Amino acid sequence: MSPSPFPYPIRWRLLDAAEAVADRLWPRRLARHTGWLLVSPALLLVGLLVIGMIQITDASLHTLDRATFRPAPGLTLDNYRTILAQGVYGTIAWRSLLAAMLVTGLTLALAFPYAYAMVRTRRPWVRKALLIALFLPFFIGQVVRAYGWLIILGNNGIVNDALGLVGVEPLRLLFNYWAVVFGLVQYMLPFAVLMLAPALTAIPEEIETAAGSLGADWLRTLWHVVLPMARPGLVGAGLVVFTLTLTDFAMPAILGGGSQDFIANAIYDQFFRTSDQGLGSALTVVLVAAGSLMVGAIFAVFGAGTLALGARR
């Protein structure tokens, strides 16, 4: 390259070089396909998932040959018949679904005021404190947090120690359904707040002021103005919390004391305890199908919320 008489900034030169490289890798004649190029990583990811699901569906159609611990060659629906015939899977599925609904409702109820306070506060230090409190748990994995609750809520834990000070006998706070729900709500709260905050930020504060100036008290403003306008955030956060809870493994395993399994725990048992990959695969297909149907129903009724990224329903 001949030296230019004009002293271009180095930044311009770098951009020119980058453009030249991009032009070699993706010539201009392919420009009309650039959209496909950008979406290709997503297609690759989804494609891998689809291939995996095809393989899992295929595995679900083979029973386990216990003489060789290999899948029997014939195709059969026996694994699905087993799921329908054994009531325990119905119990576990209902428990998972109920927990997903409970955790979603409770998490949104707690996340909304938190996100609202974080967005609307006029004191920067309060916003920072709320953000730090929100992000700190992200640095601690789900398993570690669950073990933290074992320490706090155990028979010899802090809570029972405090109760002992006022003469209350130790209570069994762990290893039941409500302990699992509690742990999940605490785990899901940051996800919900992070999804709600942008939706609340998008609501101009002046609209609330206008509602107040027209005579609405804070409750009516909340009910008729803020909540409807925050619906995309509520739906998006609800979808994320619902699906994560429905497929959760660690909280039921750690806080459930072994008797509060969710579907993911039942799948684990079949893959890793009984070596029955066919039955495990069938349970996986059922979980994916049930989860997809539920999410599809929510999309149909409420729209995709913030997950639609501004697109119309």
Added chain:
Amino acid sequence: MTKITRTTAISRRGILRGSAALGGAALLAAVPGRALWAAEPEKPAELIIRAWGGSWVAALQKGVSDPFTAATGIAIRHDLTEDNEIQPKVWAAVEQGRVPPIHINWDTTVNATKSALRGVTEDLSDLPNLAGTTDLAKPVGLEGFPIVNTYGYVYVLAYRPEAFPDGAPTSWRDLLDPRLKGRIAFYNDGIGLHFPAQVAGGGTLDGIPDAMQPAWDFVTELKAQEPLLGEDPDFTTWFQNGEIDAACTISTNAREARLNGLDIAWTVPAEGAKFDTDGLWIPKGLPENELYWAKQYINYALTPEAQQVWLDGLGLPGVVPGLTPPADLAGGDASYPTTPADFEKLIRVSNAIQVENQSDWFAQFKAIMQG
């Protein structure tokens, strides 16, 4: 029906035969490996041994891995992936013709039998030190030695003496005492409980596996006691945290809690307790030299000196005659059976029956406990 017995695996004849072989084994162990094997192939930088964590891996390291490294210069890496979770990885690797992720799997004999039936295990019949082992080392119902059993263990009834002021529980039915509600624990797949439950529920061992309703009736009674269900590390933790007063668990877990300073005892109730074995096996697909050294590791694990230190750590009886029980288990401890009389109290079911029926038993147990 002869498939289920109050175990006689360590018969008098077996002990005598093993003792006679001990002299030969000692000689074999004293001879350097290169004299026993045709040629000594290139040493790998390390061998990867899948192991259970906590006191389990500490005992293996002290008794087998460290001395093996000192003797051969081959580093040993312990992979603490759960035995159930490494199994599909090894199966997939063998299926796809890849080198498996571990050199040796320290596994339950029941799990290992599944791998042997699937055909992913190397034959270990040519290990010289097998000559010095008792009948217990041989997996029952399998051709050759796809697995080498390395010790036995008992699923004892472990308890806090403080919670049983009238003395040790004498029956599994003692766990139905209302004051123990929410204070008892079992394995989350019911392993260890099924067979004594069959007796405690009014059935007989001959009813396994075809007539096990008494076992499920007793498990249903236990369910009303709201038991905790977990895995090995959970029992130690629950005892330490004061969450439970009694548990059906491998004695090693209770002993670990006791060595940590807790007041824990254990017993074999009148109905008996399950006796089973763990073993070592090598997955197919290793390079020849690594296979050779993996076999050498298992061969070393069968020497009296390795067994003595390893199993002192675990508090379990080995497969080599003449081992000395650890001081805290000497004097006929229920968890350390050595004589035929000790084994009379225990229940041993063939691995073939366990492997064939494990999924059904698991499903039954889950159906009751998750209901």
